[in-house]
Amino acid sequence: MSLSVIETMSESRPGAGHEPATAMPDAEACWQAVQSRDASADGRFVYGVRSTGVYCRPSCPSRPARRENVSFHADCASAERAGFRACKRCRPDRESLAEQHTALVLAACRQIETSETPPDLDTLAGEAGLSRFHFHRLFKRVTGVTPAAYARARRDARARVALTGEGTITAAMYGAGFNSSGRFYEQTGGMLGMTPTRYRQGGAAERIRFAIGVCTLGHILVAATDKGVCAILLDDDPDFLLRDLQDRFPQAELVGGDAGFEELVARAVGLVDHPGRACELPLDVRGTAFQRQVWQALRDIPAGVTVSYAELAARLGRPSATRAVAGACAANAIAVAIPCHRVVRSDGSLSGYRWGLERKAALLVAEQGGD
Numbered sequence: 001m002s003l004s005v006i007e008t009m010s011e012s013r014p015g016a017g018h019e020p021a022t023a024m025p026d027a028e029a030c031w032q033a034v035q036s037r038d039a040s041a042d043g044r045f046v047y048g049v050r051s052t053g054v055y056c057r058p059s060c061p062s063r064p065a066r067r068e069n070v071s072f073h074a075d076c077a078s079a080e081r082a083g084f085r086a087c088k089r090c091r092p093d094r095e096s097l098a099e100q101h102t103a104l105v106l107a108a109c110r111q112i113e114t115s116e117t118p119p120d121l122d123t124l125a126g127e128a129g130l131s132r133f134h135f136h137r138l139f140k141r142v143t144g145v146t147p148a149a150y151a152r153a154r155r156d157a158r159a160r161v162a163l164t165g166e167g168t169i170t171a172a173m174y175g176a177g178f179n180s181s182g183r184f185y186e187q188t189g190g191m192l193g194m195t196p197t198r199y200r201q202g203g204a205a206e207r208i209r210f211a212i213g214v215c216t217l218g219h220i221l222v223a224a225t226d227k228g229v230c231a232i233l234l235d236d237d238p239d240f241l242l243r244d245l246q247d248r249f250p251q252a253e254l255v256g257g258d259a260g261f262e263e264l265v266a267r268a269v270g271l272v273d274h275p276g277r278a279c280e281l282p283l284d285v286r287g288t289a290f291q292r293q294v295w296q297a298l299r300d301i302p303a304g305v306t307v308s309y310a311e312l313a314a315r316l317g318r319p320s321a322t323r324a325v326a327g328a329c330a331a332n333a334i335a336v337a338i339p340c341h342r343v344v345r346s347d348g349s350l351s352g353y354r355w356g357l358e359r360k361a362a363l364l365v366a367e368q369g370g371d
Contacts, residue, residue, distance in 0.1 A: 026347065027072055028347075029346055029347055030045055030047065030058070030072040031067060031070070031072075033058040034047055034058050034064075034070070035064065037058065037059045037060070037061065038058050038059060039058070039059040039319060040310050040313065040314050040319035040320065040322070041058035041059070041310075042057045042058055042059050043099075043320065044058075045058070045072050045073060045074055045075075046058075046072075046073050046075065046076060046079050046092050047065075047070050047071065047072050047073070048070070048071045048072075048073060048079050048082060048084040049065040049069055049070060049084075050069045050070075050071070051065065051066070051069045052065075053083070053084060053085060054084055054085055054086065054087045054088075055073065055076070055079035055080075055084035055085070055086060055087065055092060056087040056089075056090050056092055057087075057090045057092045059090065060087055060089060060090035060092075061089065061090070062087065062089050062090070076092055076093045079092075101138055101141075101142060102142055102320065104128045104130075104138070105128075105138060105139050105142040105143060107127070107128070108124045108127065108128060108135075108139060108147065109143070109150065111124065111127065112124075112147070112150060112151050118148075118151035121135070121136060121147055121148075124139075124147055135147075140317070141317045142317070142318065143318070144289075144290065144293050144316050144317055144318055145289055145290075145293075149289065150289075153288070153289045206225065206249070206251075206252040206253065207225070207226075207252070207253045207255060208223050208224070208225055208230065208245075208249055208252045208253065208254050208255070209223065209224055209225075209255055209256070209257045209258070209261050210222065210223040210224075210231075210242075210245060210254060210255075210256065210257060211256065211257040211261055211262070211265045212238045212241055212242065213265055213269055214269075215234075215269045215272045215273050216272065216273045216362070217234050217272055217355075217359045217362060217363075218234060218235060218236045218359075219234070219235055219236060219237070219238045219241060220232065220233070220234055220241075220265075220268065220269060220272060221233040221234075221238075221241035221242065221244070221245060222257075222264065222265045222268045222269075223245055223249075223254075224257075224261070224264060224282075224284065225284045227282070227284035228281065228282030228283045228284040229264070229268065229281050229282065229283050229284060229334060229337065230283075230284040230285075230286065230333070230334070231245060231248065231333045231334060232268055232272075232333075232334050232335040232336060232337055233245065233333065233335065233355075234272070234335050234355040234356075234359060235355070248333065264281070267280070267281055268281060268336075268337070271336050271337060272335070272336050272363075273366075274366070275303065275336050275339070275341075275363045275366050275367050276303040276304060276366065276367045277303075278303075279299070279336075279337045281337050283334060283337060283338075285334070285338070287328075287331065290324065290328060291328040291331055293316060294312070294316065294325055294328035294329065295328065295332060295338045297312055297315055297316055298312075298329070298332070298338050298339050298340055298342065298343070299338060299339065301339060301342045301343075303339075303367045304367040304368045304369070305342065306342050306343065306344045306348070306364065307342065307343060307344075308343070308344060308345060308346040309322045309323075309325050309326050309329075309343055309344075309345070309346075310322045310346055312325050312343055313325045325343075326343075326352055329343055329352060330352060330354055332354075335355055336363065339363075340353070341353055341359075341360045341363045341364060342364070342367075350364075
């Protein structure tokens, strides 16, 4: 359930695929991208103009062509086989500026990954051949986090791996790059969702209350730690829901919710039955920095509104990370409270809902005031 920023960047490089389980967009979607000069569509297709004999990126700033003169091609090679030559303005046969920037940031991420001591901003900027200000802004635009935040995330990831080993917690602390035990214990609570000792024990001694109820979409399981709701799961089979929770927290102590817990469950059921309501549930959100960024963006989508995976990626400043955004949506374990059901394909069709497309459709209809 964890993808590092560098992994999502590598996955979403141009040519690596974009929206989940789709090929080249249909002609109408391509034409809309060309009309809006959508840079997030670059790398997904090129278009040829019969009147000029050239092919371009979707974001090409040249004068718009007439629709009847335009054809769409999956890549440069297919456009050239059709008799078109590359546009000298947008250079579709070469790396775009966005691709060059992504390569620079990817190299910086790898440098952070492989260095025992994270390089400072001046060093990273110098390697990229940019000013520290320009590099800092570029890094954040491409990854969604600052270089310092990325370095901390990688250090945290090393700590998680080290804590699963056989050495001492102190050895794991220094091996991950923490300089003091005070900082280690201060920061790992939020990073791990529990103390380092509990994490090493696989979540043992963590107490999770849960209850299974009924809502308009079938059975619902609500689970919560002392911090807040950590899972809202939906299915027709209550036994499956319990097994799912056990798989997520194999070493935790799972206990049935008491009378006070029923209020929390009722609020979660009300949220599912009336998904247009504002979520006021306390949440215990666990995921990578990138996943948490996506999940927060999901919570910012108003009820009754849908966005595409590509639009959500663009809002995060990561227009080429459509597939990574889809992966973060799929990893969401808190149904409706983190409304991943509001994300659809670029053509408006439904896809990618872990609790079933029928439930996704029902939630959207309810939010939009349908029957």
